[in-house]
Amino acid sequence: MNFEEKFNLDVENLKNDLAIEDMYVTDEDVNMLKKYSCNEITLNEAINSIINDNLA
Numbered sequence: 053m054n055f056e057e058k059f060n061l062d063v064e065n066l067k068n069d070l071a072i073e074d075m076y077v078t079d080e081d082v083n084m085l086k087k088y089s090c091n092e093i094t095l096n097e098a099i100n101s102i103i104n105d106n107l108a
Contacts, residue, residue, distance in 0.1 A: 059086060080105075 053061075063085065067077045084101060087093045093101075 059089060 063077070063082055070077060084093070084098055088095065088098050
């Protein structure tokens with residue numbers, strides 16, 4: 053299984069787990085997670101993005 057297939061499988065599992073708690077994952081969330089997993093952004097950048105999006 054290549055990275056993209058594994059990543060998509062993990063994201064689908066995460067979406068299902070969160071949906072049980074009435075929490076939903078957007079495409080923006082997935083894109084940010086993918087950037088983080090590929091070391092394109094740092095954890096601090098991801099956290100700041102989440103904080104800024106929730107404050108807007």
